[in-house]
Amino acid sequence: MMKRLVTCFAWVAAMIVTLGAVPTVSASSVRTVDLAAEASCVKLLGRTTVEDYGIEPHSTGAGIAFYAECSGDITLAMTGAPSKFESLYVAVFVDDVLQRVEFTGQIGRRHTEELVIARDLPQGKHKIEIVRETEENYGRYIWTSISLNGTITPVENAPLLIEFVGDSITAGYASYPQTEENESLSVEHPVFMAGVKSYAYLTAQALNADFQSVCASGYGVVRGYNSDGVTLPMMYDYAGYYHNKGKSGIWAFERPADIVVIHLGANDSDRGTTLEEMATGAKTFMESVRSRNPDAAIVWVTGETYRKFEQQLEQAVQELGGAEKGFYYTVLPEGTSGGAGHPNLEEHAVTADALVQFLKENVLPSATPSALWVTLGVIGGIAMLAVLALIVFKFKRTVG
Numbered sequence: 001m002m003k004r005l006v007t008c009f010a011w012v013a014a015m016i017v018t019l020g021a022v023p024t025v026s027a028s029s030v031r032t033v034d035l036a037a038e039a040s041c042v043k044l045l046g047r048t049t050v051e052d053y054g055i056e057p058h059s060t061g062a063g064i065a066f067y068a069e070c071s072g073d074i075t076l077a078m079t080g081a082p083s084k085f086e087s088l089y090v091a092v093f094v095d096d097v098l099q100r101v102e103f104t105g106q107i108g109r110r111h112t113e114e115l116v117i118a119r120d121l122p123q124g125k126h127k128i129e130i131v132r133e134t135e136e137n138y139g140r141y142i143w144t145s146i147s148l149n150g151t152i153t154p155v156e157n158a159p160l161l162i163e164f165v166g167d168s169i170t171a172g173y174a175s176y177p178q179t180e181e182n183e184s185l186s187v188e189h190p191v192f193m194a195g196v197k198s199y200a201y202l203t204a205q206a207l208n209a210d211f212q213s214v215c216a217s218g219y220g221v222v223r224g225y226n227s228d229g230v231t232l233p234m235m236y237d238y239a240g241y242y243h244n245k246g247k248s249g250i251w252a253f254e255r256p257a258d259i260v261v262i263h264l265g266a267n268d269s270d271r272g273t274t275l276e277e278m279a280t281g282a283k284t285f286m287e288s289v290r291s292r293n294p295d296a297a298i299v300w301v302t303g304e305t306y307r308k309f310e311q312q313l314e315q316a317v318q319e320l321g322g323a324e325k326g327f328y329y330t331v332l333p334e335g336t337s338g339g340a341g342h343p344n345l346e347e348h349a350v351t352a353d354a355l356v357q358f359l360k361e362n363v364l365p366s367a368t369p370s371a372l373w374v375t376l377g378v379i380g381g382i383a384m385l386a387v388l389a390l391i392v393f394k395f396k397r398t399v400g
Contacts, residue, residue, distance in 0.1 A: 020173060021368065022243035032147045035064075042066040043154040045131060046212040047239045047251060054079070054144040058240025060171050060195040060213045063091075063131030064143070070125040070150025076130060077147070079112045080105050082139040085189055090141075091196040092117045093129040098196065100133065103141075103243035112144075127155065135171040135217055137242045159253060160209035163231060163296075164200035165289070166263035167224070168217035171302065172198035174339025187339035188217075199332075199354035200261065207359065212257065221281040232264055233285045238294070256293040257263050259363060261355070262286070265313070266306040279312035286327060297363045303334030306389045314349055323362065330358050 033041055039050040046062030048055060057063045068074060080088050081101045090101040094117075105111035108237065117130060132141050146152065150167045164170050172194035182191055196199065204211035218225035219232050235241040239251045262285070268278055286298050300313050317329040332354050335347030343351065 003232055013350045015284050030149050031151070032145050033152060034145055034286060035143055041154060041321065042114060043153045043157070045129070045210065047214065049141075049239050054142045055142070056084070056134055056142050056240070056243070057132045058243055060133065060135050060198075061131050061201055061211045062213075063129065065127070065129040065155040066152040067155060068118075068121075068126045068128050068148055068150055068152050069124070070126065070148045070152075072122055072149045073116055073120065074118040074128065074389055075147040076115045076117050076143060077112065077145040078103055078115055079108045079110055079142040079144060080139060084109050084138045085186075087134075087190050088139050088141060089133040089190050089193070089195075090115060091126070091131050091133040094103035094118045094121070095126055098115065102191075110140075114147075116307055117203065128152075129155075131196065133172075134190040135173075135195065135216060136192055136240050138190055138193075140243055147290070150249060155256075158208055158210040160207060160259070161212060161257045162204050162209045162259045163212040163293070163294075164204075164212070164215065164261045165202065165236065166215045166261075167219055167232070167267055168215075168342060169266070170198060170200045170215040170263050171195060171217055172201075172348065173217050174342045177344065180341070192339055194345060195350065197348060199334075199343070199348045200263075202349060203261075203355045203359070206352060206356045207364075208259075218267055219272065220267035220271065221264050221285060222268050222277045223271045223275040225271060227388070232283070233288060236285075236288070242366035253292045257296045259299065259359065260289050260293055262298065262300045263303070264291070264300075265302055265309050269306050269308040275308075275309065275312050278309045282309070282313055283316040283319060286316065290320075290326075297328065297366070299330065299359070299363060300326040301329075302331050303351075304331060304332055307331065323366075328358075328363060330362075332358075 035055045036050065036052060039055060042064040043066065046057065047059040048057045048064065050060040055064060082088055082105050086104050086107060088103045090103060092099050092101055101114055101115050101117055103115060110356055118128065128376045172190045175194035175197060176192045185191060200213060201211055214232065214236055216232065216235065219230065221231060221233060237251060238245060238249050240249065244247065265278065282300065288300055290296065300317060302310060302313065314329050320327045332351050334351050335343045336342035337347060
């Protein structure tokens with residue numbers, strides 16, 4: 001009998017060891033997450049869409065964010081189609097530390113490449129953000145899968161969403177410094193484009209807000225340097241105007257912005273837009289933006305070097321009701337020490353500091369995010385129920 005018990009115990013122990021070994025083997029294997037089929041595993045950032053073929057980030061700063069419970073490397077499978085230069089850049093934040101990853105291909109042709117976006121991570125939970133740093137009309141990004149030794153879950157939304165609408169300055173055009181290795185490249189090359197170091201992205205980071213943008217170099221409110229006749233107001237209603245300008249490409253505005261910052265006018269100033277055209281165009285565009293973001297504060301900003309339309313923009317803001325109706329105008333410091341007279345990285349940081357201060361002093365006190373209102377409502381409801389429960393309890397004790 002004792003021999004049977006010992007044999008049985010040994011068999012059970014062996015089974016426990018065997019079963020316990022299964023998760024260990026699984027955890028040490030690399031898992032590939034199909035982003036089209038498992039998009040709910042990640043948070044979508046900015047103007048990013050889920051398609052049958054993968055996740056497509058359309059605009060500067062658009063992308064995905066997730067927590068990775070993992071170790072080792074994380075690899076992103078990307079299909080890119082460069083349209084101006086052979087390079088497209090991906091900005092990756094691993095536990096809030098930035099690195100840039102270059103994708104290379106042939107102009108006008110799709111090419112798939114596996115990009116290692118994180119290396120030798122220690123076992124644990126890591127926050128990963130992957131965004132496009134190259135502006136929309138430089139090419140397409142399609143992200144098909146993520147491979148890692150672990151699992152991923154989406155990052156939660158920030159209470160505040162700020163959208164930035166602008167031209168090359170908002171896109172961070174020509175802001176990274178030239179080096180000996182890249183000094184022969186055109187100033188337009190994506191290597192110099194600082195999408196996640198622009199005043200816009202830095203402002204959202206400083207305010208712990210989610211970032212969203214619609215921006216393109218050379219474009220304006222009425223006209224710009226582009227020869228296609230397209231304006232930023234025309235692009236605004238699309239997830240990515242140059243990727244899909246049909247009905248299926250219209251942006252859904254499922255999460256309206258809490259603040260929309262518009263930084264336009266420099267290209268109009270250089271290309272002959274009249275004062276009257278700008279006054280009408282700016283007012284119409286702000287009305288359009290408000291219709292898509294009903295509760296948003298709308299802030300039109302101008303850099304110190306382009307103030308031709310200052311009076312017209314201030315007038316348009318006042319005609320729309322000014323601060324009382326959630327419309328604002330301000331002038332920001334803005335340097336020209338980067339490439340082709342654009343701000344460099346340090347000047348973007350100065351501009352961001354000024355904008356953050358303006359928003360804190362003038363806009364944020366009256367622009368409470370809708371998500372925060374919901375939270376406050378829930379807290380208030382719970383408090384009310386607690387008070388009612390206490391009253392009922394005391395009443396029962398008194399009657400009893």
